[in-house]
Amino acid sequence: MRRSIFYATLVACLVSHPTHLLAQETMADSIVRGGTIYTLQADRPSPVQAIAISEGRVIAAGSDEHIERLRHDGTQMIDLKGAYATPGLVDAHAHVFNLGRFLQRVNLKGTTSWQECIERAREMEKSLPPGAWLRGYGWDQNDWDPGEYPRRQMLDEAFGDRPVYFERVDGHAGWASSAALLQTGFDANTPDPEGGELLREADGSLRGVLIDAADEMLTDQIPNPSPDQLDELLALASRAILAAGLAGVHDMGLTMGEMEAIERAELNGTLGIRIVGYVAAETFAEFPGHPRRNGSASKYRLEGVKFYADGALGSRGAALLQDYSDRPGHRGLLRSSTDVLRDQVTHAMTRGLSVAIHAIGDRGNRVALDAIEYGYAQALMQTSLPPLAGLRARVEHVQVVHPNDLPRFRNLGVIPSMQPTHCTSDMPWAPERVGPDRIHGAYAWRQLLDDGNLLPLGSDFPVENVSPLEGLYAARTRQAPDGSPADGWAPQERLTALEALLGFSAWPARVLGEPAWGTLSAGARADITVLDVDPLGPNAADLLHAQVLMTVVEGLVGYRSTGF
Numbered sequence: 001m002r003r004s005i006f007y008a009t010l011v012a013c014l015v016s017h018p019t020h021l022l023a024q025e026t027m028a029d030s031i032v033r034g035g036t037i038y039t040l041q042a043d044r045p046s047p048v049q050a051i052a053i054s055e056g057r058v059i060a061a062g063s064d065e066h067i068e069r070l071r072h073d074g075t076q077m078i079d080l081k082g083a084y085a086t087p088g089l090v091d092a093h094a095h096v097f098n099l100g101r102f103l104q105r106v107n108l109k110g111t112t113s114w115q116e117c118i119e120r121a122r123e124m125e126k127s128l129p130p131g132a133w134l135r136g137y138g139w140d141q142n143d144w145d146p147g148e149y150p151r152r153q154m155l156d157e158a159f160g161d162r163p164v165y166f167e168r169v170d171g172h173a174g175w176a177s178s179a180a181l182l183q184t185g186f187d188a189n190t191p192d193p194e195g196g197e198l199l200r201e202a203d204g205s206l207r208g209v210l211i212d213a214a215d216e217m218l219t220d221q222i223p224n225p226s227p228d229q230l231d232e233l234l235a236l237a238s239r240a241i242l243a244a245g246l247a248g249v250h251d252m253g254l255t256m257g258e259m260e261a262i263e264r265a266e267l268n269g270t271l272g273i274r275i276v277g278y279v280a281a282e283t284f285a286e287f288p289g290h291p292r293r294n295g296s297a298s299k300y301r302l303e304g305v306k307f308y309a310d311g312a313l314g315s316r317g318a319a320l321l322q323d324y325s326d327r328p329g330h331r332g333l334l335r336s337s338t339d340v341l342r343d344q345v346t347h348a349m350t351r352g353l354s355v356a357i358h359a360i361g362d363r364g365n366r367v368a369l370d371a372i373e374y375g376y377a378q379a380l381m382q383t384s385l386p387p388l389a390g391l392r393a394r395v396e397h398v399q400v401v402h403p404n405d406l407p408r409f410r411n412l413g414v415i416p417s418m419q420p421t422h423c424t425s426d427m428p429w430a431p432e433r434v435g436p437d438r439i440h441g442a443y444a445w446r447q448l449l450d451d452g453n454l455l456p457l458g459s460d461f462p463v464e465n466v467s468p469l470e471g472l473y474a475a476r477t478r479q480a481p482d483g484s485p486a487d488g489w490a491p492q493e494r495l496t497a498l499e500a501l502l503g504f505s506a507w508p509a510r511v512l513g514e515p516a517w518g519t520l521s522a523g524a525r526a527d528i529t530v531l532d533v534d535p536l537g538p539n540a541a542d543l544l545h546a547q548v549l550m551t552v553v554e555g556l557v558g559y560r561s562t563g564f
Contacts, residue, residue, distance in 0.1 A: 020297045026059045028052035032364065032553060037061070037081025040087055040506050040537065041521040045498060045536060049312040053084075053526040056139050056554035081564070084534050084551050086501060087520050088247025088527025089468045093396055093417050093458030096251050096275065097258050098171070099235030099240060099298075102462035106136035108166060112143055114150040117166060119160045125159060127548050133222060134159060136166035136461065139175065142314055142429050142464075149199060152178050152208025165218065170463055172312035174215045176208050184221040187211075193217055195335040195438050197317075212311040212333055215280075216385075230261040238272045239541045244558035245548035247527035248274030248517075249415075249459065250508060252356060252396060253306045257282050272558045274299045274527065278306040278356050278514065281344070290471040299553070303512065304354030306396070307344050308335035309371070310364030312400060313426060313433055320363030322403060325435035330359050341367060345375035349391055350382050356394040356417070362402040362438065368395050369408050376412070392511060397422065397460075398448070400434055410452045415511045417456050418445060420474035420500070421464040427478070427489040439490075445475070446493040455495075457503035467545045469531075470505050475500035476540040483541065497536045528552035530564075 019491065033050035039061050040046060050067035054058040060067055061539070071077075071340065084227055106121045117139050123132050141147050155164045155177035165176035187207050196213025198206055210218055225233065241249065254262075254277045265271035277300065279287050284305050311317020311333050316324055319332040338345070343359070348355050355375070359368035372393045379391075394415040407415050422445040431439050441447075449455055461473050473481075475495045478488035486493055509518030516525050530550040531541045551559040 007217070009470045012432070027072045028059065028067070028075045029054045030076040030078055031067055032078045032080065033064055033067065033069055034084060034494045035083045035085060035530075036534065037085040038087070038501070039520040040502060043498075043502055043506060047522075048200070051520055051526075051557045053297070056514070056526055056556070058520050058526050060524055061520055072318060080530060082436070083530050083532055085520070085528050085530050087505040087518050087524070087529070088516070088551065088553060089245050089504045089529045090248045090250070090508040091246055091458040091461065091466075091468060092250045092456035093252050094249040094466075095171075095253060096231065096237045096241070096249060096417060097233050097261075097461075099462045099466060099486060100237035101135075101243050102137050102234075103240065104168070105468055106134070109136055109169060110136035110143070111139075112145070114139075114144065114154050117150075118154065121164075121166075122158070125162070128162075131162070133180070134162055134164045136164075138169045139166055140169045140314065147429075149207065151211045151368075151509075152176060152181065152206065154177050155208070167215070168315060170312040170314050172215065172317050173209060173315040174217060176210060177206070178220070181206060181208065182459050185217045186218065193410070195311075195333055196335075197333065208452045210316045211315050212335060222521060224257060227257065227261065227264075229483070230257050231264065233348045234258075234261050234265055237401050237557075240466055241273050242526055242551045242553075243530045243548065244553055245469065245531065246273070246466070246468055247479045247529060247551055247553045247558075248276070250276045250278070250303075250456070252358075253280040255279065255280055256286060259302065262300050264297060271299050271529055272553060272555060274517075276527075278304050279353075281305065281307045286345070294445045304392075305344075305348045307341060307348075307355060307357045308366075309341060309359040309368040310334055310361050313360050313430060314499055316433070318400065319363040319367070320400070320438075321363045322438075324433055334364070335365065336372065338367050341371040342374045345371045346378040349375045349379040352391075354390075354394070354397050355390045358396045360399045362398045362400045362405070362441065365395060365398060365401045368416060369405060369412065372411055373408075379442075382403050383451050389562075390513065392513070399426075399443060400438060401444060401515075406441065406444065406447055406461045407451060415456065416448050416453055417458065418443070418448075418554065419458050419460045419464065420445075420471045421459055423478060423489070424474040424480055425464065427480075443490070444493055447493070447494055449499065453498075454511055455503050455506045456508040456555060457500070458508075466514050469546050469548075471504060473499045473540050473543040474533060475503060481544055497540070501535050513554070526552060526555040
C-alpha cells in the first residue's frame with residue numbers, strides 16, 4: 001500500500017500543469033513581437049502577438065496592445081519579422097562534451113565503406129605529430145555494402161604504427177588499429193570483459209572491433225583532457241547547440257571533470273545553455289554527497305545518475321529476451337548483472353539522486369524497470385517519503401519493449417525518454433535484428449503516450465545530428481529525409497505536430513517538475529527559439545529546410561543568424 005501511494009504521488013507530480021502569475025507592475029527589459037509566438041501554456045498552441053521579458057523571465061504574454069503598456073524608454077524591441085517563436089527547444093538526451101569531441105575529430109557519419117572512413121581521416125592525420133592518436137567518430141557498418149565489421153589491418157595499412165581509434169556512431173563500439181590495441185594492452189589472450197565483447201577472427205586473433213565494456217576499457221586508457229581542454233569542448237559544443245536552436249539539454253553521463261567545467265562556466269558567466277546533468281555511472285563512485293540542485297538563477301542543475309542496462313541494437317549489444325533474428329544463439333549484452341544494477345539504483349535513490357537507465361532491448365528494458373521498482377521499494381524502507389517524492393526515474397531510449405512491460409512505465413511512474421531520429425536511422429535494418437513480431441513493440445511512441453506517459457524527446461547527439469528540427473520531422477512522419485517510406489514506418493506510432501513540439505520543449509521540463517521552464521507564459525524562463533517556418537504547419541518536410549533565426553536563453557540572445 002505504501003509503495004502504491006508513492007507511485008501515485010509521483011505520477012501526479014509528473015502530469016500536473018504549472019500555474020504562472022503575471023507580475024503586473026514590472027516593466028519590460030525587452031519585448032518580442034512581430035510574428036507568431038507559441039506559448040504552449042497548458043500544452044496548447046496558445047499563439048500570442050507579443051511577450052514581455054524582465055530579468056530573464058517572461059512577465060506577460062498577449063496582444064501587442066497589452067504588452068505595449070509594459071514598454072519604457074530603455075526596453076529593447078525584438079522584431080520577429082514574421083517568423084515563429086516557440087519556447088526554447090530542449091534536447092532531453094544528449095552528450096555535450098562528446099559533441100565537442102566530435103567537432104574536433106574526423107567525422108565518419110554517412111560513410112558508405114571502410115575505405116571512405118580512411119580517406120576522410122587522411123587529411124587530419126597529416127596535421128598530427130608522430131605517435132599522436134588519430135580519433136574519429138560516426139561509422140556505421142549497416143550503411144556499408146557489405147554490412148560487415150571492419151578489421152584492424154585496414155587501419156594498419158593506411159596509418160602504419162600510429163594509434164587509431166574510430167568510434168561507432170552509437171558510441172557502443174570502436175574500431176582500433178594494431179598500434180592502438182598494443183598501447184592499451186589488448187592481445188589475443190585478453191578475455192572478453194563482463195558486458196563487452198572483443199570480436200575475433202577464426203584463429204582467435206583480435207579483429208580490432210571492441211563492443212560496449214571492451215570499448216570502454218580502451219578509451220579509459222587514453223589520457224583525459226585537461227581542464228582547459230574541457231572548457232574548450234564545452235564552449236565549442238555550446239555554440240553548435242545554440243546555432244541548432246536548442247536552449248538547453250539533458251546531458252546523460254557527465255564525468256567529474258566535465259561537471260567542474262560546467263560549474264566554472266556558470267561561475268564565470270559564460271555558460272550559454274541550460275544543462276540538466278546526470279553523473280556517468282563510472283563516475284558515481286567518486287561523486288560526493290547529495291545532488292547539487294542549484295538555485296533558481298542557475299542554468300545548471302545536477303539531477304541524477306545515468307546507468308546502463310544493455311548496449312545498442314546496431315552493434316547487437318542490446319539485450320533481448322530471445323535470440324537476435326539475424327544472429328541465432330546471440331541475445332546481446334547486459335552491461336551489468338541484474339543484482340548490480342538494482343544495487344546501483346538503490347544507492348542513488350537513497351542519496352537523493354534520480355536515475356536514468358540506458359535500455360534498448362526488450363530484456364534491457366525489463367531489467368531496467370525491475371531495477372527501478374526494486375530501488376523504489378528499498379528506498380521507501382530506508383528513507384522517508386518527502387525526499388523520495390522529488391526522484392524521477394527515467395529509462396533512456398526504450399527502443400524495443402515486450403508488450404507486458406509497456407504498462408509498467410505508467411504504473412511505476414517511470415519516464416520513457418525517446419529519440420525520434422533513432423527510429424528513422426534504425427528502420428532500414430531494425431526489423432532484421434528483432435523479426436516481424438518484436439518489431440511491433442519497437443519505438444512505440446504512440447502506445448506509450450496514449451497510455452498516459454509524457455515523452456521527453458531528444459537526439460542522443462552526437463550519435464544523431466544535433467538539430468532538433470530533424471527530430472520534430474521524424475516524430476511526425478517516421479520517414480527518412482527523402483520521404484521514405486511513403487506512409488511512414490509503423491505510421492500508427494507517429495506523433496502530432498503539437499506533441500512533437502511539446503516533446504522538445506514543455507515535456508522535458510514537466511518531467512523534471514520545473515514549472516518555470518518549457519513555456520512562454522508569464523513566470524517562465526525566457527528561453528526562446530525562433531524559426532523561419534511554422535513548426536506546427538501542415539507540411540512536416542518544411543522543417544528539414546527550416547533556418548534557426550535566433551536562440552534566446554533567459555532573455556539573452558545566444559545565437560542570431562546573419563541578417564536577422
